[in-house]
Amino acid sequence: MSIRQLITSLIVLISFSEGSFGQSTLPSFRFVNQNEVGLLLHPVYLYSGGDTFPTASQLMDDSKFTLLPPQVPNLSVTNAPVYLRFRIENLSMQRELAIQCSNPILDHILLMEIAADGLDTIDVQGEIQPFSSRFNGSPNFIFPVDIDINHAKEFILEVSSGEQLLLPLEIGITTVLAERQHNKDLIFALYSGIVLVMLIYNLFIFFSVKDKSYLYYVINMLFVGLLQLTLNGYSDKYFWCNWHWMRLSDTYLIGALSGITTVVFAQNFLNIKKHVPKLNIVLNIYIGLYVVTLILAAGGYYNISYNLINFNGAASFLLLFAAYRGVKRGFRPARFYLIAWTIFLAGVTLFVLKDFGVLPYNNFTLYALPLGSALEIILISFALADRINILKLEKEESQMRALKVLRQNEQMIKEQNVMLEAKVEERTHELRRSNIELKEAVQNLKETQIHLVESEKMASLGQLTAGVAHELNNPINFVSGNVQPLKRDVEELLELVEMYERRISGNDTSISDEEFEAKKAEIDLELLKLEIPKLLDGISIGASRTSEIVKGLRMFSRLDEQDLKVVSIVECLESSLIILKGELRSKATVIKDYQHLDPINCYPGKINQVFVNLISNALFAIRKAGKTAEDGILTVKAHQTANHVIVSIKDNGVGMDEHTRMRIFEPFFTTKSVGDGTGLGMAIVLGIVNDHKGRIEVESSLGYGTEIILTLPRDLS
Numbered sequence: 001m002s003i004r005q006l007i008t009s010l011i012v013l014i015s016f017s018e019g020s021f022g023q024s025t026l027p028s029f030r031f032v033n034q035n036e037v038g039l040l041l042h043p044v045y046l047y048s049g050g051d052t053f054p055t056a057s058q059l060m061d062d063s064k065f066t067l068l069p070p071q072v073p074n075l076s077v078t079n080a081p082v083y084l085r086f087r088i089e090n091l092s093m094q095r096e097l098a099i100q101c102s103n104p105i106l107d108h109i110l111l112m113e114i115a116a117d118g119l120d121t122i123d124v125q126g127e128i129q130p131f132s133s134r135f136n137g138s139p140n141f142i143f144p145v146d147i148d149i150n151h152a153k154e155f156i157l158e159v160s161s162g163e164q165l166l167l168p169l170e171i172g173i174t175t176v177l178a179e180r181q182h183n184k185d186l187i188f189a190l191y192s193g194i195v196l197v198m199l200i201y202n203l204f205i206f207f208s209v210k211d212k213s214y215l216y217y218v219i220n221m222l223f224v225g226l227l228q229l230t231l232n233g234y235s236d237k238y239f240w241c242n243w244h245w246m247r248l249s250d251t252y253l254i255g256a257l258s259g260i261t262t263v264v265f266a267q268n269f270l271n272i273k274k275h276v277p278k279l280n281i282v283l284n285i286y287i288g289l290y291v292v293t294l295i296l297a298a299g300g301y302y303n304i305s306y307n308l309i310n311f312n313g314a315a316s317f318l319l320l321f322a323a324y325r326g327v328k329r330g331f332r333p334a335r336f337y338l339i340a341w342t343i344f345l346a347g348v349t350l351f352v353l354k355d356f357g358v359l360p361y362n363n364f365t366l367y368a369l370p371l372g373s374a375l376e377i378i379l380i381s382f383a384l385a386d387r388i389n390i391l392k393l394e395k396e397e398s399q400m401r402a403l404k405v406l407r408q409n410e411q412m413i414k415e416q417n418v419m420l421e422a423k424v425e426e427r428t429h430e431l432r433r434s435n436i437e438l439k440e441a442v443q444n445l446k447e448t449q450i451h452l453v454e455s456e457k458m459a460s461l462g463q464l465t466a467g468v469a470h471e472l473n474n475p476i477n478f479v480s481g482n483v484q485p486l487k488r489d490v491e492e493l494l495e496l497v498e499m500y501e502r503r504i505s506g507n508d509t510s511i512s513d514e515e516f517e518a519k520k521a522e523i524d525l526e527l528l529k530l531e532i533p534k535l536l537d538g539i540s541i542g543a544s545r546t547s548e549i550v551k552g553l554r555m556f557s558r559l560d561e562q563d564l565k566v567v568s569i570v571e572c573l574e575s576s577l578i579i580l581k582g583e584l585r586s587k588a589t590v591i592k593d594y595q596h597l598d599p600i601n602c603y604p605g606k607i608n609q610v611f612v613n614l615i616s617n618a619l620f621a622i623r624k625a626g627k628t629a630e631d632g633i634l635t636v637k638a639h640q641t642a643n644h645v646i647v648s649i650k651d652n653g654v655g656m657d658e659h660t661r662m663r664i665f666e667p668f669f670t671t672k673s674v675g676d677g678t679g680l681g682m683a684i685v686l687g688i689v690n691d692h693k694g695r696i697e698v699e700s701s702l703g704y705g706t707e708i709i710l711t712l713p714r715d716l717s
């Protein structure tokens with residue numbers, strides 16, 4: 001519709017034959033042949049009274065009318081009703097004739113007959129009237145008139161509409177007009193069939209290939225086909241019927257939707273955004289104007305909406321230009337579109353030129369528009385079908401290129417494989433050699449690790465030597481101090497025993513009782529009886545303490561770490577405390593809390609080293625805090641659960657901050673001065689705990705001390 005109105009607006013009526021005329025001299029349209037339909041082209045007069053609504057007397061005044069050119073009246077778009085005056089002389093053999101207006105989208109059309117006493121209304125029709133009021137259900141407006149043979153009558157036609165006032169008036173016998181309408185119905189039925197078939201065909205392809213161009217075209221075909229039916233009155237007859245608002249608005253709404261879908265489809269199909277980006281922006285503006293048209297039409301502003309549709313018709317030529325640019329760029333689908341769109345515009349041009357009398361009013365010019373539309377739909381469908389071929393060719397070319405690249409890659413891979421095999425062989429040889437070196441290095445590391453552990457253990461022993469020596473010296477001095485008095489007492493006692501033996505044996509009778517008693521008094525036998533047991537007890541205690549220290553030292557330094565033993569954790573703790581007894585006496589008070597503990601399966605030598613290292617660190621922390629033996633407290637706790645033994649060693653020393661706590665298990669990390677520690681003690685502890693599948697937890701606060709919690713499984717086997 002927009003294209004048709006654009007071309008209509010370009011054809012301007014250059015001049016009108018103006019002048020007044022008398023009723024007696026009014027020319028007549030002479031209807032002679034009853035088997036044909038006559039086109040009422042001349043003479044037709046237009047009321048020239050201006051914008052005011054004329055009275056009946058004014059409409060009967062000859063001087064108020066102006067002669068129109070000899071062509072189909074085209075009165076542009078106006079808000080006011082227009083009035084046409086014409087005279088028909090019946091020279092046929094039938095008196096029952098009919099006047100037909102073949103523009104079925106007029107809002108209001110009223111036929112009046114000029115009689116001697118005034119104006120007689122014959123009939124009123126139009127889109128504002130129910131469709132059922134139309135003569136014989138025809139999409140066109142048909143007014144039956146009764147004109148006596150060889151007589152004439154004069155009529156006035158009142159017309160108003162929001163669309164172009166195009167008035168192709170015809171006169172003929174009713175049956176002939178009905179037959180012509182039947183032929184027109186068949187043609188538009190064929191047109192509708194073509195649109196429907198193409199619509200279903202392209203919709204099926206859309207569901208198959210999922211290309212949105214097909215969906216856009218299906219929607220566009222729907223509105224283009226519906227627009228053709230609307231322009232020829234079939235929408236009112238078959239779709240809207242007595243839906244008053246839609247019958248008045250369908251031309252504008254469907255026309256705007258047809259324009260929008262046409263532009264959107266062309267943008268996508270011709271890839272205008274890529275090929276002509278600036279033009280794509282202009283087309284988007286036209287889409288916006290079409291949306292404004294829809295809003296205006298929905299609000300009842302029909303004349304403004306119609307004029308805006310006419311303005312938007314320029315987009316049709318922009319699409320033609322876009323298709324031409326696509327062809328110049330070698331874009332194959334643009335060829336089909338250019339041909340199809342050119343044919344459609346040619347059909348529109350022929351149809352409009354017919355209305356202006358430039359071309360004869362015949363079946364070819366009458367159906368040029370639907371014919372051009374049908375050809376456009378078919379050709380665009382061919383273009384979309386060819387699009388599949390193009391995509392197929394592009395896919396095949398892409399596959400061929402991919403295959404070529406694949407073959408090249410395969411050849412490259414073969415060549416690279418040869419090179420890689422050689423390099424792999426070379427690298428494998430290097431790896432074997434490196435593997436041997438690595439095994440040797442690992443073995444050296446293991447030996448080094450063992451040496452480091454033993455060195456740390458020996459270092460610990462070395463640090464403990466002084467304390468152990470001091471501890472051993474006390475009981476040994478205790479023994480040696482009692483040995484000399486005991487020896488003297490024993491010698492004196494033996495002298496007394498010897499004297500007594502000589503006396504009782506009779507070998508020496510010179511020993512008198514007085515001498516014997518004197519000897520007893522000399523050696524103070526009663527004192528010896530008291531002194532010798534005490535000296536023996538002292539020696540026994542010293543020997544026992546020495547044995548205990550030696551036993552603890554032997555348990556700590558035992559060399560059976562690689563063997564699992566069933567031992568008591570309490571014994572391990574006690575032996576460690578004995579080893580460190582010298583340091584404990586001078587640095588801290590020990591608090592023990594041992595619950596009932598069953599023996600566990602472990603490596604006792606390693607466990608002893610863990611306890612000694614942890615207790616030594618606790619004593620160091622207490623000493624660093626400056627606490628005395630009375631202030632320093634070392635708490636050792638042990639209890640068991642169903643599957644684990646839990647040992648806690650807690651001190652009230654300096655404690656640790658978070659940074660130190662996170663690093664204490666790092667090898668060679670130490671907070672001691674240079675020469676006081678190796679930094680391996682806690683690393684060894686962690687390794688031993690991991691070997692026992694246990695875990696170690698550290699809780700510490702700076703200034704409040706540290707607690708180490710060991711969790712060891714009761715059965716390591």
